[in-house]
Every structure is written in structure tokens, then in C-alpha cells.
Amino acid sequence: MAADNARYIWHPMAAPAATEAALPTIITQGEGVFVQDIDGKRYLDCTAGLWCVNVGHRRPEIKQAIVDQLDQIAYYGTFSNLSNPPSIALSARLIKMLAPEKMARVMYGSGGSDANETAFKLARQYWKLSGKPEKTKIFSLKHGYHGLHFGGMSAGGNIMWRRAYEPMLPGFFQAEAPYLYRNPWTNDPERLVDLCIDDLEREILHQGADTVAAFVAEPVQGAGGLIVPPARYWPRLRELCDRHDILLIADEVVTGFGRTGSMFGARAWGVAPDIMNFAKGINSAYVPLGATVVNERVARAWDTDHPLATIMHGYTYSGHPLACAAALANLDIVEREDLPGNAARQGEYFLARLRELLDYKQVGEVRGKGLMLGIELVLDKATKAPLPPTHPASKKLYATLCAQGLLVRIAGNKIILSPPLTFEKEHVERCMNGLHAAFEAIAAD
Ligand SMILES: Cc1ncc(COP(=O)(O)O)c(C=O)c1O
Structure with a gap:
């Protein structure tokens, strides 16, 4: 079976030649925070799949909800005036959960890339319906990740996801991210917030605020480098967007439903966005699902007989009954x-323990919020030169972690840890033992 893998599958984020050269780890089973591969080797899942299986693997409640729905009907969509009970119940529940943010309407897709696409299209449509059709541009942050459809990729702030597919869409611009560890200006978080916000504002004014539809960012930047902004950044972003009449979109695909230690990432910063994008933790990935939620202000623009008010957007699987049924059971858990409370507690402990790794010469910084944690690897602490993922030390690190039964994710020069939110102290201990052993192994070389 492993040999068939490269013969028939192209993997995301991998060169086909590389997957031919190395047999894959084929995961066949999961239980709680553990998974098992085809050879019976057990791993502690320190990544919750792709920061998505937040409630852990094989939860019987979610299985039952899916089976109950299968006993009714597997699929009926939501185009035009069709609907299904789980999608209605889930929408009502999301709007209730998001009452502090004054959210009003939900549109579904099959994942985070879909959710971002929907947000960008609705933002443009909002301004057309509001009599400001020139507001079309989407601003975002360097190091941001918003999925890999053309819109999300164009908003994405990391060159490596773009180069093979350029040119990007016109009308997308990236501003400086508040990346304390790597910026040319300052080590002072407060000063960095002001520098980043002022720079963004200058660019918006330069282009004309009347041409900018929305600003999108992750409350904690994930795939692009695990960058936690200083606490004042999001409130200042909200003020800036208000000042220039720009919609604020929070890409909560990773941060939504508890990962950062609050139910929602933007809520942790005390900010109510205009649009929020969800996927992953919405149903812990038991069935693909994404959702875009808009607030009352945005929704009101559709109270019109404008000829462009029809939402000419959506997917076959928008509001898929199995995915929505799984989400309802997931949110119960x-x-x-x-x-979210457990993520806050375990995350604080985990981050404190990760600081022990700063004694190793390859560890430049450790950072995180809740159970969204990162270790930034360097060749040299003084210059902060990144440790390339192809470097033998990096490869050995990953191999040693795997051999000890720890599944982590290496993204560029970062080790990303994003376990199920059911992680306990004993799991943190186990992960720390593995990390120490792996860093000691490369120190011995
Ligand atoms: C913040 C963010 N947005 C969007 C996406 C894309 O989601 P998907 O891979 O489900 O399309 C991701 C995926 O990791 C993400 O981290």
C-alpha cells in the first residue's frame, strides 16, 4: 500500500519526487490525543491533524450525530431556497455564540479556503450594495495564511505559496506583520504596534481609503510562522478600519472555537470583527466544513432591491448536513x-516548559497563545539566521521526534505544536521529554 502512494497520489505541500523517495506515514486509527500508523506504531498527536481535530480522535458523540443524520439523508444542499435541518440549527447556534460580536448571518463552504473566498466576495458585494463600488481592494499581512484558492493565496503573505502560481489577483496588498522576533525596527512591542499600524495607514491613504474594501488577518498568525501580535495590535487595527470605513475580517480558521484559550481569537483581543471565517475546529474535521459569518452591519446591506443583491456564490457542499450535524455535536463537547479553558491552562504550562528549550543553540525563540505554539529554529542565535528545513539538523530533529512517537509539524524553520484541546499535563510532559531528547541528539552531532 505504501508503495502505491506515490504512484497514485500527489500530496499537498510536497514535491512528487520527494514523496516517491520516502514512504509515507499512513495513519489508520486514532483515539483521543493518540493516532496509530499502518504498522501499529502509536504517536502522540501534537498537531491535531492540521490544528483541526480539537476535541480529539474518535469521539463517539460525533460519530453518533453523523450516523443519525445518515439515517435521515446524507446530502441535500442549500442553493436557492432549499435547506436542511442541521445547517439551520448550526447557523442559529453560531449566531448565538457570536452574539457579543453582533454576528447575524452564516454562509458555508467545505473548508478554510472556501471561507476566505466567501469573505472577500461578500466584502466587495457589500460595498457595491452600499453605493461605494470602488471599494474593492483587500489588505492583509505579510506572513499571513488564508488558504490556497486564488483569493486566499493572493491575500497570503508568504512568497513560497505563491511563486509557482503567479501572477496573483490584482487588488491584494500585504502590510508589515507585528513580528517581534524578526523586524528591522524594534524589540519594544508597543512601539512595533505603532510602527505597523502607522505604516498600514500610510499605505491605505496612499492608495485611497475609498478603494479599500477589507482588511483580513489571523488573530494569531499560524501557518506563516506562529506570530502572536502584541495585545494592542488588534484594537488598533479595529480603530484604523473604523476610521477609514474598511471591513475587518478575522480569519479564525485556526483560532476559532478555543485554540488560543478563548472561544474566538479576536474576542481574546477584545475586538469584534465585521466578518469571521471558520473551518477546522468548527467540527474538529470529522467532515469537511467551513463557514463565513457576517455581522448585523454587513448583513443589513442586503436589505435592498439593488440588482446585485443576489449572492451569486456558494458551493455544492454549502451547509452539508453531515458536516453541520458533526459541528453541532462538536460544539456540545x-x-x-x-x-477553551483547558487550552488556556495547558497552553500556559506548555509555553513555560518550552522556554527550557532556549538553552539549546538551535532554538531562537518559543512563543504561542493557548494551544497554538511554535519553536523558531536558527543556525545562529546572534544573527537569527533561520535553520533551513533541508538542513541535516532539522531532518534529524524531525526523525528523532517521529521515532519517539511524537507527531509535530515542521513549517520552514518552525516546529509547530497545536495538539487537540483535550491535551493534559501528562501529554505536555511526554512531548517535552521527546523534544529534549531530539535537541540533545542533534547537539551530540
Ligand atoms: C488561517 C487559515 N485560513 C485558511 C486556511 C485554509 O483552510 P483549508 O486548508 O481548509 O482550505 C488555513 C489552513 O490551515 C488557515 O490556517
Whole structure:
């Protein structure tokens, strides 16, 4: 079976030649925070799949919800005036959960890239309906990740995801991210916030605020480098968007539903966005699902007989009943077990323990919020030159972690840790033992 892999599959984020050269790890089973591969080797899942299986693997409640729905009907969509009970119930629940943000309407897709696409299209349509059709540009941050459809990729702030597919869409611009560890200006977080916001504002004014539809960012930047902004950044972003009449989109695909230690990432910063994008933790990836939620202000623009008010957007799987049924059962678990609270507690402990790794010469910085944590690897602490993922030390690190039964994600020069939100102290201990052993192994070389 492993040999068939490269014969028939092209993997995301991998060169086909590389997957031919190395047999894959084929995961066949999961239980709680553990998974098992085809050879029976057990791993502690320190990434929750792709920061998505937040409630852990093989939860019987979610299975039951999916089976119950299958007993009714597997699929009926939501185009035009069709609907299905799970999508209605989930929408009502999301709007209730998002009452502090004054959210009003939900549109579904099959994942985070879909959710971003929907947000950008609705933002442009909003301004057309509001009599400002020139407001079309989307601003975002360097190091941001918004999925890999053309819109999300064009908003994305990391060159490596773009180069093979350029040119990007016109009308997308990236501003400086508040990346404390790597910026040419300052080590002072407060000063960095002001520099980044002032720079963004100058660019908006330069282009004309009347041409800017929306600003999108992740409350904590994930795939682009695990960058936690200083606490004042998001409130200042909100003020800036208000000042220039720009919609604020929070890409909560990773941060939504508890990962950062709050139910929502923007809520942790005390900010109510205009649009929020969800996927992953919405149903812990038991069935693909994404959602874009708009607030009352945005929704009101559709109270019109404008000829462009029809939403000419959506997907076959928008509001898929199995995915929505899984989400309802998943949210029961998230709330009943207070997973945001557990993420906050375990995350704080985990981050404190990760600081022990700063004694190793390859560890430039450790950072995180809740159970969204990163270790930035360097060749040299003084110059902060990144440790390339192809470097033998990097490869050995990953191999040693795997051999010890730890699944982590290496993204560029970062080790990303994003376990299920059900992680306990004993799992943190186990992960720390593995990390120490792996860094000691490369120190010995
Ligand atoms: C912040 C963010 N937005 C969007 C996406 C894209 O989601 P998907 O891979 O489900 O399309 C991701 C995926 O990791 C993400 O981290």
C-alpha cells in the first residue's frame, strides 16, 4: 500500500519526487490525543491533524450525530431556497455564540479556503450594495495564511505559496506583520504596534481609503510562522478600519472555537470583527466544513432591491448536513468540557516548559497563545539566521521526534505544536521529554 502512494497520489505541500523517495506515514486509527500508523506504531498527536481535530480522535458523540443524520439523508444542499435541518440549527447556534460580536448571518463552504473566498466576495458585494463600488481592494499581512484558492493565496503573505502560481489577483496588498522576533525596527512591542499600524495607514491613504474594501488577518498568525501580535495590535487595527470605513475580517480558521484559550481569537483581543471565517475546529474535521459569518452591519446591506443583491456564490457542499450535524455535536463537547479553558491552562504550562528549550543553540525563540505554539529554529542565535528545513539538523530533529512517537509539524524553520484541546499535563510532559531528547541528539552531532 505504501508503495502505491506515490504512484497514485500527489500530496499537498510536497514535491512528487520527494514523496516517491520516502514512504509515507499512513495513519489508520486514532483515539483521543493518540493516532496509530499502518504498522501499529502509536504517536502522540501534537498537531491535531492540521490544528483541526480539537476535541480529539474518535469521539463517539460525533460519530453518533453523523450516523443519525445518515439515517435521515446524507446530502441535500442549500442553493436557492432549499435547506436542511442541521445547517439551520448550526447557523442559529453560531449566531448565538457570536452574539457579543453582533454576528447575524452564516454562509458555508467545505473548508478554510472556501471561507476566505466567501469573505472577500461578500466584502466587495457589500460595498457595491452600499453605493461605494470602488471599494474593492483587500489588505492583509505579510506572513499571513488564508488558504490556497486564488483569493486566499493572493491575500497570503508568504512568497513560497505563491511563486509557482503567479501572477496573483490584482487588488491584494500585504502590510508589515507585528513580528517581534524578526523586524528591522524594534524589540519594544508597543512601539512595533505603532510602527505597523502607522505604516498600514500610510499605505491605505496612499492608495485611497475609498478603494479599500477589507482588511483580513489571523488573530494569531499560524501557518506563516506562529506570530502572536502584541495585545494592542488588534484594537488598533479595529480603530484604523473604523476610521477609514474598511471591513475587518478575522480569519479564525485556526483560532476559532478555543485554540488560543478563548472561544474566538479576536474576542481574546477584545475586538469584534465585521466578518469571521471558520473551518477546522468548527467540527474538529470529522467532515469537511467551513463557514463565513457576517455581522448585523454587513448583513443589513442586503436589505435592498439593488440588482446585485443576489449572492451569486456558494458551493455544492454549502451547509452539508453531515458536516453541520458533526459541528453541532462538536460544539456540545467544546462547551461542555470547556476546551477553551483547558487550552488556556495547558497552553500556559506548555509555553513555560518550552522556554527550557532556549538553552539549546538551535532554538531562537518559543512563543504561542493557548494551544497554538511554535519553536523558531536558527543556525545562529546572534544573527537569527533561520535553520533551513533541508538542513541535516532539522531532518534529524524531525526523525528523532517521529521515532519517539511524537507527531509535530515542521513549517520552514518552525516546529509547530497545536495538539487537540483535550491535551493534559501528562501529554505536555511526554512531548517535552521527546523534544529534549531530539535537541540533545542533534547537539551530540
Ligand atoms: C488561517 C487559515 N485560513 C485558511 C486556511 C485554509 O483552510 P483549508 O486548508 O481548509 O482550505 C488555513 C489552513 O490551515 C488557515 O490556517
